[in-house]
Each structure stands twice: as structure tokens, then as C-alpha cells.
Amino acid sequence: MGKRLKILTNGIIKENPVLVLLLGTCPTLATTSMAINGLGMGVAATVVLMCSNLAISLLKKIIPDKVRIPCYIVVIAGFVTVVQFLVKAFAQDLDKALGIFLPLIVVNCIILGRAEMFASKNGPVDSVLDGLGMGLGFTLALTLIGSVREILGAGTWMSGTPFMVDLTGILSTPMSIFTLAPGGFFVFGCMIALINKLTKGKAIKKKEFGCANCPNASSCGAAKGGC
């Protein structure tokens, strides 16, 4: 049981895909203009991640090794299409806010990375737990960045939900640049600097962006596909 719990929490803190492994930067920056959008993106990716991890761990003996990456991509694309339709049917506002980034979950390197690194080597239960943990870590990071950007940029928190908190009375003037593109880069950069400071530079192994020390390198190179 302890081992299973470890698999689940691994993705949330120790190997948080966004804040520690620095994967999936595109959706991280693009969908966090508001906390609720970050949360929605996170949940959508979590569902895809759990389903694709389950399917791939079940199919791992059938899929020939040489064409495994295209097979993984087809499995992932199938689940992304399912999620896309569910979001379109039940959460139209979210569909509008996420726009093209919803189908782009297909090329999110976290999902392909977990398929290659975990699901193709482990059993179905562990793979689903790993998917859930990584997905929760992704969701948590996106919601956190989204919250910072929304509070600083719009003066609200979770607007568009029943739990909306209006802080415009306390924060005199919201700086709307935080909800725009530059704010995304800025908040993400500061967040990583903060983690470096708190853990004295130990948590984040990757010192530079690039493929050399990317944790996904194995699946990337084999995939002939990158992040």
C-alpha cells in the first residue's frame, strides 16, 4: 500500500511535472490567465493521462517495440478527442477559454513521457495511480500559477465559479499585464526562482532548457518527436 501511495504522491510534489520537471510549458503558460482555466486544463489533461496510462499499460505486450511511439500517440489522440467532446458538451465556457489548447493536449510531453517512462513498464493499477498523481501535480501547478496571475491581473480569484472571491476592494488597481502573455512568462519564471530559493537549488535538476537533460529525452529521441 505504501508503494502505491508513493507512486501517487511522486507526481504531486517530488516530481511535479510543471514546477520540478519543467514539462508541458506551452499549456502552462497559455491557459493560466485565470485560475479556473488552469484548473480546467489540468483536469482535462489528468483524465487523458489516466486513461492513456491505463490503455497503454494494458496494451504494452501487444504493441511492437519499434512502432510504440506512434501507437501511444494514437491512443492519446483518441482520449483527447473524447475529452474534447465532453468539454464541448458540458463546459462550453471552458471550451472557449482553452480553445486550441484542448486538442493540443495530444502533444503535451507530460502525457507521452509518462506513457514511455511508466505505463509501458508497469501494471494497470500503478499506471492509473501514476497518471492521477502526475495529473494532480499538473493541475495544482496550473491552478497556482493561474491564481497568482488572476489575483494580480484582474483582482479576482476563481471568477466564473460560485466560489469567486473579489479582491478589487483590497488591491487598488489590478495590473492587467499579468493576465496577458508577458505576465505568463514572468510569473512562471518567478515561481521557479522561488522553488530554487526554497530548496537551495536542489529540487530542479534541469538548469537550462534544452533537450540534453530533459527527463523525456528517451521517449523524445526514440519518438523522433520532441517537446
Next chain:
Amino acid sequence: MKEMMIILFSAILTENFILAKFMGICPFLGVSKKLDSAVGMSVAVTFVMAMATAVTWPIYTYLLVPNGLDYLQTVVFILVIAALVQLVEIILKKYVPALHKSLGIYLPLITTNCAVLGVTMLNISKELNFAESMVNAVGAGLGFLLAMVLFCGVRQRLEDIDTPECFKGIPITLIAASIVSVSFMGFGGLVEGLFK
């Protein structure tokens, strides 16, 4: 013609893929350290974007839509792009080895680059016709090139400055990207004004 110019220049400046739309952030931050690799990567991306659009647009319009299969867009597009990149690589290797030598190493990296899949999907969702889609794809690629080259210059300066310990490496790169992104916001409204 006017519409084409508007599509081209908005794709390059106001709707820059990297700095306004956040697509292709990984190559932007990963390969922008040296000018030659930044240019090589961007040229390869532009090339693949144009090729991918030239293939996916007809497939969507003449194959998927008439058969009521447009919901397969995501699955079909990613497979077509992956196969296309492999094919281009093989052809270049055989017939244009010089070009393969300079672009070849970047081609595999961009199969699942979200900018390439993104541009083909945007063309469909914006309901552009074939010519407009091609212009949009080339514009997006040129915008990618512009952002990469500019940011490369910024990053070479970053190497020499004295950054606080915790900001070294990735954080300062992101903050520099944020400032470059601010400068691109200045183009807002410019394109519509130019071609009015």
C-alpha cells in the same frame, strides 16, 4: 491581396506564435542559445508548417468533412504530421543532402511540436481557404523565426550579466522572454492600421 497581407503580418507580429500564443515554447527556450541553431530550427519549423498545412487542409476539406468524419481531426492530423516529417527527412537525405545536413537534426524535434499541429488546427477553426491557410502557415513560421532570432540576441547578453543565484538559468530566461513579449504587444492594432 489586402486580406492576405493582413493574415501574413498578423501571423508574424500581433499573433506571434511564441510570444502571444505560447506555442512552441520548448524549442524557443531550448534552441535559442546560438544564432545558427535558432535560425536552423525556425527554418525547419516554417518548412514543416507549410508542408503540414498543404497536406492537412485538403485532407480535412475533401476527405473528412464530406464523409462526416471531422471529429477525427486531432487523430488524423497528428498522424499525418508525424508521417510527413519522416517522409520529408527521408527525401531530403536522399536528394538534398546539404539541406538535410543543416535542417535534418531539427526535423525529428518538431514532429510533436505544438506549433505545427496548432497552425493546422487554427487554419481549420478560423475557416480560412487554402491560399489563406498557406499564407497563415508561412507567416506563423516567419513569426517563429523573428522571435527566435530576437530572443537569441537577448540570451547572449544574459550570459554576461550577474544574476541572483536563484534566478540563474531558467527563471531569468523566462523573465527575459516576458520582456521580449511586452515589446511584441506594442504591435497591437498595427497591422489593421497599415492596410486600411
